Structures are given as structure tokens and as C-alpha cells.
Amino acid sequence: MKFFIDTANLDEIREAQDMGILDGVTTNPSLMAKEGITGEKNILDHYKAICEIVDDNVSAEVIATDYKKMVDEGKTLAKIDDKIVVKIPIIKDGVKAISALTAEGIRTNCTLIFNAGQAILAAKAGASYVSPFLGRLDDMGSEGLVLIEQLVQIYDNYAFETEILAASIRHNMHLIQCAEAGADVATCPLKVITGLLNHPLTENGLEKFLADYNKGKN
Numbered sequence: 139m140k141f142f143i144d145t146a147n148l149d150e151i152r153e154a155q156d157m158g159i160l161d162g163v164t165t166n167p168s169l170m171a172k173e174g175i176t177g178e179k180n181i182l183d184h185y186k187a188i189c190e191i192v193d194d195n196v197s198a199e200v201i202a203t204d205y206k207k208m209v210d211e212g213k214t215l216a217k218i219d220d221k222i223v224v225k226i227p228i229i230k231d232g233v234k235a236i237s238a239l240t241a242e243g244i245r246t247n248c249t250l251i252f253n254a255g256q257a258i259l260a261a262k263a264g265a266s267y268v269s270p271f272l273g274r275l276d277d278m279g280s281e282g283l284v285l286i287e288q289l290v291q292i293y294d295n296y297a298f299e300t301e302i303l304a305a306s307i308r309h310n311m312h313l314i315q316c317a318e319a320g321a322d323v324a325t326c327p328l329k330v331i332t333g334l335l336n337h338p339l340t341e342n343g344l345e346k347f348l349a350d351y352n353k354g355k356n
């Protein structure tokens with residue numbers, strides 16, 4: 139399973155990268171705005187800075203919503219670095235744009251996926267990744283995990299190469315359940331990644347080991 143971090147915060151990206159477990163980064167316009175990154179030049183520079191930290195897979199989202207502009211924007215983003223994966227929403231022009239960019243060898247991440255039909259279209263268009271949003275489905279009373287399970291089954295039935303990138307992950311159990319379901323990738327905030335470390339028996343056990351070691355020194 140690949141681990142992506144879902145943030146535009148450079149310190150958090152560096153922290154996850156330093157752990158040696160990071161496979162990529164996902165951003166979106168809201169995450170960029172949260173870091174105060176606005177304006178085309180600043181946004182492109184910020185993607186460049188992210189690419190300098192990680193080894194691959196930096197999702198950069200288009201703002202355009204019509205086919206031609208999406209393709210042009212996608213090409214501009216892809217030129218920043220080979221690590222860029224162009225993130226495109228699942229709308230009709232988005233599907234066309236994914237097909238066109240895929241034909242040119244540019245990787246894409248089809249975002250805002252909330253049902254299996256959308257994910258089938260994205261895979262047919264050749265998206266490298268699809269991003270089903272678990273947490274947002276849970277928020278409205280649906281079960282996000284069921285969608286992940288459905289996608290694993292459907293993509294397996296037809297050997298689609300598109301990778302399932304579970305997104306909108308809010309807590310550790312989401313991540314573990316996605317791993318059990320067979321999602322290819324999970325993108326999550328840093329606190330979910332570091333939260334996987336936590337267990338009181340680990341903390342107590344380590345405290346006791348160190349105390350016993352120190353006793354032996356006296």
C-alpha cells in the first residue's frame with residue numbers, strides 16, 4: 139500500500155518524508171489556500187517546492203472546468219516536474235481531459251469520486267489514480283468504505299490499471315479498513331500517519347524497559 143500525505147504544508151511533507159514511508163502528496167485548492175498560497179505563480183512555485191521534497195506522485199489540481207483549459211492547465215502543471223500527477227474532477231470535460239492527457243503520457247488523478255459509476259468512467263479514460271472521498275461520504279450518512287470495497291472488486295473484475303487512492307481519510311481506522319479492503323493508496327493528514335504509531339502498551343512497555351535499564355546502571 140502506498141502512503142500519500144494530504145496537505146500543502148511543507149513542514150508536514152518533510153516530516154513524513156523523513157520517516158522514510160512517504161510515496162507521494164495530494165493537494166487541492168482548499169489545502170493550498172489553507173497555507174496562504176494564492177495566485178498562479180505562487181501555486182506553481184509551491185508545487186515545485188513540494189516536488190523537491192518527495193520522490194514522486196505530487197497531485198496538482200486544475201482549476202479550469204472546460205476541456206481545453208483543463209488540458210492546457212494540465213500540461214502546464216506536468217511541465218513543473220515529472221513527479222506531477224494532474225488532478226482532475228470527475229465531470230464530462232474532465233473525463234475528456236483525462237483521456238487526452240493520458241494519450242500524451244501525462245499521469246492523472248481523477249478526484250471527487252463518490253460512486254462506482256464515476257470511478258468506472260475515470261478508469262475507462264485511463265486515469266492513473268481515482269480518489270474516492272471516504273470521510274465526506276461518511277459525513278453525509280453513507281458508508282465510504284463500501285465504495286472502496288466496490289471499486290476494488292470492479293477494478294479487479296476488469297483488470298483496470300487505475301489505482302484506487304482512498305482520500306478524505308479522517309482517522310486511523312479509515313486507513314486500516316482501506317488497507318484491509320485492498321485500496322492501492324491512502325492519502326491522509328500527518329496526524330493520521332503518525333497516529334498509527336500509538337498504543338499505550340508500546341508507550342508503557344518502552345517506559346518500563348528504559349527504567350529497568352537505568353536501574354542496572356546504579
Ligand code: E4P
Pocket residue numbers: 144164165166249269271273274305306307325
Ligand atoms: C484528496 O485528494 C483530497 O485532497 C482530500 O483527501 C479531501 O479530504 P477532506 O474531505 O478531509 O477535505
